[in-house]
Amino acid sequence: MAALDARDVPVDPRSKERLSASGLDYRIVDMSDPAQQRGFARADARGFLDKEPDDETIRLMGEMMSERRNIGVYAPGGELPVATVDSWVTPMTVPGDAGSHIDMWAISAVTVAATHRRRGIARNLLEGELRAAAAAGVPIAGLTATEATIYGRYGFGPAIPVSHLQVDARRAGGISWPAVGDATTVEYIEPEALRTALGEVHERTRLDRSGDIPGWSLRWRRMAGLVPGDERSRAVRGVRAADADGVTRGVLAYTLDELAEEFGADLAIRHLDAETPEALRALWAFAVNHDLIRTLRADLRPVDDPLPWLVANQRAVQVTVHDHGWLRILDVPAVLAARTYRAPLDLVLRVSDPLGLAEGTWRLRVGQDGRGIVDATADAPDVELGVDMLSSLYLGGVSATTLRAAGRISAAAETAVAIQDAFGTAAAPALSIWY
Ligand SMILES: CC(C)(COP(=O)(O)OP(=O)(O)OC[C@H]1O[C@@H](n2cnc3c(N)ncnc32)[C@H](O)[C@@H]1OP(=O)(O)O)[C@@H](O)C(=O)NCCC(=O)NCCS
Incomplete structure (x- = not known):
């Protein structure tokens, strides 16, 4: 794991001084204080256009945020920060022998309140993160972005493109599975087992692909439908692909949305991870060959995902490549x-x-x-x-x-x-x- 704990890194003095000149207090949020934790979580949700988080969601976000370095920008007398950012140091896989990685300063939760936009607060947040990371000796920073136009100005470049895949399941012609000699099996798993499998399989697959990073507990809970405040939770289902010895080699979390006009559903993949080609084929076959599915969608797939080569009819698969992981060398x-x-x-x-x-x-x-x-x-x-x-x-x-x-x-x-x-x-x- 990463040697440096971002929570030990002090705020950047230049950003502090600049924001203070506008009457704003730029500081590390004390997550052990429930009021500060609540304010940060609510500001984050508001910034990302989410509903007000309920108490349980705030508690879970607080657990996650306590592992990170959280910065809030406060206007005088304000309970909620007018801007937020958080960061942590995480290993990112790089090309090389299995497990080769570099420490990356991951940046998240960048929000500026709608009342305080376009007056340079985000610039101070981002520059502050980069100067703090560089001063702490972290060689690279990374983030994922809501818009592709925000971060180039700070030296970030889109580095990890991904594919959004949309399959017309009725035209795809199915996936022929299993191949002769392939003993992979697919079985449904309950939400708790799904959460465990998502975390465990990802922890192995991330070592095989440059650019990937470890997940965290709240992410796997959310993907497995175990966050009560998330109204999609009960729609989540999961399956695992096991090898001949019964070892989990792949996992799929998905939701089904009923069609209004006929009996059937659209299938949306929440997370798909497979550490062997056999497990990947098995999970794609499960999803594409599922009865009564009209459209299947999956995002964040590697651009070399074999799906178009698995189906009988390639034209049933629409591949949209888009920017996803952004990196910034320091x-x-x-x-x-x-x-x-x-x-x-x-x-x-x-x-x-x-x-x-x-x-x-x-x-x-x-x-x-x-x-x-x-x-x-x-x-x-x-x-x-x-x-x-x-x-x-x-x-x-x-x-x-x-x-x-x-x-x-x-x-x-x-x-x-x-x-x-x-x-x-x-x-x-x-x-x-x-x-
Ligand atoms: C994106 C966001 C953080 C920008 O905050 P902000 O304080 O208004 O940004 P700043 O005033 O510091 O702007 C800095 C620069 O970015 C530009 N900029 C700001 N928002 C932008 C956007 N959405 N698209 C393109 N450029 C943007 C500004 O024009 C300015 O450019 P310049 O300094 O090169 O002339 C804010 O609009 C926001 O919270 N959006 C909703 C949540 C979100 O999308 N966060 C990003 C998460 S990845």
Whole structure:
């Protein structure tokens, strides 16, 4: 697990000073104080357009938030903060041997009250998070975003694209399953078992895919339909895929929504995780071959999910790729040395950074073993790029040739190809959770 506890990291003095000049108090929220905990949870819900949280939801959110560093911005006399953000340090899987990871400063709960928007509060929150993380020695920050237009200005780049899959189940022609010799079985499980299976399977699959991070207890409770205040809870069902020895290798949580006009339902996947191709095929077959389903939807699937190749009729599957995981490099040498590469490379990168945190010129040398050595250099650059684009390239989620074609990086054509050969990964990066 991560060595550093974000709760020990003090607030950024520059953001504190700037917000204080506007009469606002920027401080770490004391989650052991029920009033502060309640105020933070209510402000968070209001900021994300949710209903007022009930007492049980506030209690569960409080448990989760107590594990994190929570910052509130308070107007004089205000009970609820006018802005919120929270963060924690978490391992993020990077390309390399099984279990290779880097510490990431995860940022969540970014809200500014509708009464206080567009006067620079979010800028102070984000810059404050990044300066605090960099000062604490965390090499990269990450988040998921409600809108793709918010975070580029702070040096974040979309790095982990995912697919939204929509299947016309009646046209799909079904999935032929099981294959000869495949002893995988699928069975329904009760909510408590579902919660346990979601957490356990994810804890293993996240190590196989660059970009993924551990989940947390409230997330699995919610996915399993065990949060009482969540009105969708009772609609949740779950199945597990077990191997020949009965070991859980995959898990699926889903809901069914009845159709108004006929007997049938639409199926929405809440979470699908599988650690073997057999388990993944079994769970997709369960969902696609389910009787009486009109449409099936799943989001946050890796862009190389095999579903279109499992069904008889590919045209029944609509794939929409969209941005999901955003990364923001804070320490260029540390992140470049943390992963392995698929081809040798000798590259001088000049990185620009609007906040100055990752600005500089480095030489990345990758040997036959795929390991990178990074040194500061005064040599002329082969590629010039912003820290946002280096963050987008980091896990191979976008090709350097694509970014060159878009005018987002400056490099010769053959340099872009060489970067892609080295940075590209066998499996697409993945991030199966929102945070
Ligand atoms: C998004 C949000 C946090 C922005 O807060 P804010 O205090 O109004 O933002 P700021 O005034 O600090 O704006 C900083 C910059 O971001 C821009 N910006 C703010 N909100 C934006 C949005 N929704 N889309 C695009 N740009 C946005 C501003 O124009 C400003 O640009 P500039 O400094 O480069 O000129 C706020 O609107 C909010 O709480 N939204 C609802 C919850 C949400 O979506 N949170 C994000 C979670 S991932």
